[in-house]
Structures are given as structure tokens and as C-alpha cells.
Amino acid sequence: xxxxxxxxxxxxxxxxxxxxxxxxxxxxxxxxxxxxxxxxxxxxxxxxxxxxxxxxxxxxxxxxxxxxxxxxxxxxxxxxxxxxxxxxxxxxxxxxxxxxxxxxxxxxxxxxxxxxxxxxxxxxxxxxxxxxxxxxxxxxxxxxxxxxxxxxxxxxxxxxxxxxxxxx
Amino acid sequence: xxxxxxxxxxxxxxxxxxxxxxxxxxxxxxxxxxxxxxxxxxxxxxxxxxxxxxxxxxxxxxxxxxxxxxxxxxxxxxxxxxxxxxxxxxxxxxxxxxxxxxxxxxxxxxxxxxxxxxxxxxxxxxxxxxxxxxxxxxxxxxxxxxxxxxxxxxxxxxxxxxxxxxxxxxxxxxxxxxxxxxxxxxxxxxxxxxxxxxxxxxxxxxxxxxxxxxxxxxxxxxxxxxxxxxxxxxxxxxx
Numbered sequence: 001x002x003x004x005x006x007x008x009x010x011x012x013x014x015x016x017x018x019x020x021x022x023x024x025x026x027x028x029x030x031x032x033x034x035x036x037x038x039x040x041x042x043x044x045x046x047x048x049x050x051x052x053x054x055x056x057x058x059x060x061x062x063x064x065x066x067x068x069x070x071x072x073x074x075x076x077x078x079x080x081x082x083x084x085x086x087x088x089x090x091x092x093x094x095x096x097x098x099x100x101x102x103x104x105x106x107x108x109x110x111x112x113x114x115x116x117x118x119x120x121x122x123x124x125x126x127x128x129x130x131x132x133x134x135x136x137x138x139x140x141x142x143x144x145x146x147x148x149x150x151x152x153x154x155x156x157x158x159x160x161x162x163x164x165x166x167x168x
Numbered sequence: 169x170x171x172x173x174x175x176x177x178x179x180x181x182x183x184x185x186x187x188x189x190x191x192x193x194x195x196x197x198x199x200x201x202x203x204x205x206x207x208x209x210x211x212x213x214x215x216x217x218x219x220x221x222x223x224x225x226x227x228x229x230x231x232x233x234x235x236x237x238x239x240x241x242x243x244x245x246x247x248x249x250x251x252x253x254x255x256x257x258x259x260x261x262x263x264x265x266x267x268x269x270x271x272x273x274x275x276x277x278x279x280x281x282x283x284x285x286x287x288x289x290x291x292x293x294x295x296x297x298x299x300x301x302x303x304x305x306x307x308x309x310x311x312x313x314x315x316x317x318x319x320x321x322x323x324x325x326x327x328x329x330x331x332x333x334x335x336x337x338x339x340x341x342x343x344x345x346x347x348x349x350x351x352x353x354x355x356x357x358x359x360x361x362x363x364x365x366x367x368x369x370x371x372x373x374x375x376x377x378x379x380x381x382x383x384x385x386x387x388x389x390x391x392x393x394x395x396x397x398x399x400x401x402x403x404x405x406x407x
Contacts (some may be wrong), residue, residue, distance in 0.1 A: 006200055018192075019185035032192040034234055040199045049370075120195065127181050133291070134316075143317065149382035152341050159176055 006043050013053070016128040017060055023120045024064045040061040054135040057125060061139050103162060111161040119154035124148050178381055279332065281352055282360045283388040287324035289316045290337055293311050302336040302362075302387075302397070312347045333388040336362075336395070341380050343367045359394035362387075366399065 001156045017035045018028075025031035038059035042052075049055035090142075112120055133151070135146040274280055291314050305311040308330050314337075315321050328335060338348055349364040352358060389395060 007197070014188040014192075015185040018188050022271065027188075029191075034198070038190055038194050039196055043200060053290070103183055106182065108183055116380060124179075124185075127177060128185050139306065145382050149341055149380060152326075152378055152382070155176070158180070168239055 005038075009043075009056070010039065013129075014058060016124065016130075017056070019126045019128055020057065020121065021060050023117055023124060025067075030067070033062060034063045034067060051135065051138075054131065056136050057121060057129060057131065057135075107162060108158075111112040111158050112113055115154050115157060119150045119157075122150045123158070125156045126151055169222075169357070182392045185376045191283040205238065212219055217345055275390055277332075279390060281358055282350055282387055282389045283327070283333075285324060285327055285388050289318050290314050290339070290384055290386075291316050304334060306330065306334040306391070316377070328388045332391055334391050336387045336389060337384060338362070338364075338387075339382065339384045340364070341382055345383050346381075346383055348383070350387070357394060359396065360389060362386075364397065364399045365393075 010016055014035070017039070018031050021031035021034040021038075022028065025034055040054070041063070041093045042049075042056045042059045046052045048053065112123070115123070121140060125131045125139060126133070129136075131139065133147045136147040136151075140147065212328075226233075288311075303314075308325065308328075311328075328334070340346070343365040343366075348362060349365070350360055350362045352360055
């Protein structure tokens, strides 16, 4: 990937960034606003970042936190703060051959909606953002082991919810 | 260390997040477009060069919103797609016998059968988190592979003699007051019996629902010593 080409970065990570932003944002439009501000900040300062990908997600987290603090409307956020489509199955490097066994987007959305926000954030960063626990810890300013425990707890819940859905 | 992605995580990952809208892409493009500046010396707008470059670059990429497939671009930041496989040998579980008293017992060579190792911080995503099966390491290199990069761990590694000892790491997700204890049963062949005492969520009046903790305990045991794991029934304490 050409480091000077922002569009390649955006194509590669844009969808996961939006998904991450939506864990706190009221709606899709707000999530896109957050990503826009964060991405521009990232692009202007990326060369001074030790790990550009972690910095990119940190920018989204930081912009999102600033908004959350300053906007009281966030108290009445939509319950369903995220959304997934199945038609871009190759985003994130996943093989399209998995699509036969893939979950329905609505199933995942419902299962994710039962998780607390901090667990959803970790799941998004790990699964779709492809970050390591160390990088997730940096993005969310939490210890790596806390990130790992939130992730494992969330995955256990998702496994249980999604298998229940499959049986019924 | 080889990593085998967890099938469940792969199934989750195969469902993609919705792509960003074209509006967002266009807005970012506008913001990142350089502001034209008049260059008095040459009499041309420096921006012309930038715009030309932008056009040239934009012809190489897909504006249709389709992501360009490819690997993670950041060298040294290899994605971690899921659970790591156990890098060490499979654990061995001996027969569970009656726990003896907890007086430290030395083997005929004068070394303790089991010693807790403090100060090691493993990378939790490299370990099995089931309560029952600790991960066993009989080589220093194996253990080093799964340690975090926190400073001072070399000193803790010095406590272990891999000539005569092997290491068991227990990792589990549980509540704060979970305990893992051990006893040595010497009624027959010496056997270390590890006992998990899981607690139900502990709440104090006025507390919220709390968050489970990731526990890890590290033990150096004499090579060849039998060991087993017992799990007590979950206990509930309300304070």
C-alpha cells in the first residue's frame, strides 16, 4: 500500500472505522462525522506515529470521546448503534468461502446489542479492525489484559447467543 | 508462533461492516485537497501540481466503494485474527487424590515439588483460558514466546531451572475473589493437587455489576511430578 495515498488507507480500513465509531455514535451520520475528523487528523500526523494503524483507531476513539463528553444528546442514544452488511464479505481479509457458514448480519447485530459498549468496542477492534490486544489497549487506554478479558467475555456471550439463535 | 484462527471468530469476520458512504469519502477528499497558493516567482499556482498529482493518483484506485483487497499494510503489526493455539505441549492430568496438608515438601534432592513464580506476565491471548487445563512449558524458549514485553520478567525467569523444573500457567476468566490453591499429596507417589475455588460475582451494597478479571497463576513444578486440577463448586458471597 502506498503510504502517500489516503484512499487506499480509507478503502482498507474505512468500514471497520465506521463500525468502531458507531459503538458510541448516535447514528450513522454521526459516526461518519467522527471518522471524517479522525481520518483527517490521522492523515496529517501519521508520519510521526509509531504505529500508524493503532494511531488511526486512537484518533477515532479520541474524537468520539470528545464528542461524547460535549454532547448531552448522547444520553439518548439509539439502542442499535451499529449495523453490518453481508455484501462486502472480503472486507478485513475474510475469505468469501466463509459466506456459506457466515452469520446473518441481523443475528450479529442483535447479539452485539446485548453487550456493553466497552466489550463491543474491543470485539470490533479485534475482529474487524484486526488489532492485537496490545494495540487495542493503546487505542482504548486500558491494560492489555483488560482488553483480553473483555474480549473473551464478549466472545463467550456471542457464542452462546448465536448458537441459541441457530438452534431455534 | 503459529496462530490458528478460531472458527467462530472467522465466521464473525466473514460478515463485513457496512462500507463508508460516498459522501464521507468526498468530504475527506475535499479536506485533504491542498489549498491553492500563488507562487509569485514562477507565476503559477502551486496547487495545479497538487491537483494533477491527485488526479493521477485517483485514477489508480476504485472510487466505487469497493475495498481494495490486500494484507495489513503495517510492517511488524501483523493482525491477530483469533485465538492462538497452545504453543506448549498438551497438559497432562494425573489422578486426583485426597489433598494432604500444605506443609512444603522437598524431594530427595532437597528441592520443593512446587513453587509459585511471581512477576511473570504472560500475553493472555496466547493461552488457554479454561479453568481445568493449565498450559505446560518445559523449555525456556517456549515460555519466553508468550511473555508480554513488560520489563523485569527476566529476573522472574531466573527463578526457574528448566533442567529440573517445568512451568504450569493457569489462566482463567473469573471474579475477583477466585482462588487457586495447591497441596501436595504424599500418601503414595507425590502429587500436586491444584484446587480452583471459583466465586460467584461478589457485590457490595451500592456497587454496580463489576467486571470479570483475567487471572493467571504461574507455578514451577519438579519435572515428572504428578499433578491434577480440582474445581470446587462456585461459591457466592454477598458483602
